[in-house]
Amino acid sequence: xxxxxxxxxxxxxxxxxxxxxxxxxxxxxxxxxxxxxxxxxxxxxxxxxxxxxxxxxxxxxxxxxxxxxxxxxxxxxxxxxxxxxxxxxxxxxxxxxxxxxxxxxxxxxxxxxxxxxxxxxxxxxxxxxxxxxxxxxxxxxxxxxxxxxxxxxxxxxxxxxxxxxxxxxxxxxxxxxxxxxxxx
Numbered sequence: 001x002x003x004x005x006x007x008x009x010x011x012x013x014x015x016x017x018x019x020x021x022x023x024x025x026x027x028x029x030x031x032x033x034x035x036x037x038x039x040x041x042x043x044x045x046x047x048x049x050x051x052x053x054x055x056x057x058x059x060x061x062x063x064x065x066x067x068x069x070x071x072x073x074x075x076x077x078x079x080x081x082x083x084x085x086x087x088x089x090x091x092x093x094x095x096x097x098x099x100x101x102x103x104x105x106x107x108x109x110x111x112x113x114x115x116x117x118x119x120x121x122x123x124x125x126x127x128x129x130x131x132x133x134x135x136x137x138x139x140x141x142x143x144x145x146x147x148x149x150x151x152x153x154x155x156x157x158x159x160x161x162x163x164x165x166x167x168x169x170x171x172x173x174x175x176x177x178x179x180x181x182x183x184x
Contacts, residue, residue: 053166053167053170054122054167055167055170055171056120056122056167056168056171057118057171058113058115058171058172058173058174058177059115059116059117059118060117060118060120060122060123060171061168061171061172061177061181062106062109062110062115062117062118062177063117063118063119063120063123064120064122064123064126064163064168065102065106065168065181065184066103066106066117067123067126067127067130068126068130068160068163069099069100069102069103069106070103070127070130071126071127071129071130071131071133071134071156072095072096072099072130072156073096073099073100073103074130074134075095075130075133075134075137075149075152075153075156076092076093076095076096076099077096078134078137078138078149079091079092079137079145079149080092080093082137082138082140082141082145082149083145083146083149084142085143085146088146088149088150091150091153092149095153102180102184105180106180109176109177109180112176113174113176113177115174122167129156133152133156136148136152137149137152164181164184168181169181169182
């Protein structure tokens, strides 16, 4: 995920003012270092609550991450049918490859560790968000689609990094799963 992250950071830096203050979204505080490093202002902050983060079992962490990656692969397929811009298509291809690779690694980990991904409300929330984003993107075409797709991907990646930092990595107990999360 290093190449897409670098591209998204570049996109975020180009479109943001770059304040270094504490970020607040209504009553929510953002504490992830990724947001601070990029210098996003409050309106761009990921949706991470100020309450203590929910913890998950390793099986649940695997399910949440797999749901996220499946959603990303699905969204990139929409781009291949809607966009004509080679830059957007290259980004979609890069994301599709990276998220498919992550899904393969998660399947391998589940088999190796004899884990069965467990359904949680958070997993359903991640799936629902991907379905909503897909519905919005499918109604667009041309330049409108391109702008919406890239913006959506930047938002989803930012929120995923916050979720990883605040919830998934701290929840994971199995070293191999923690290593996968850190690499991801």
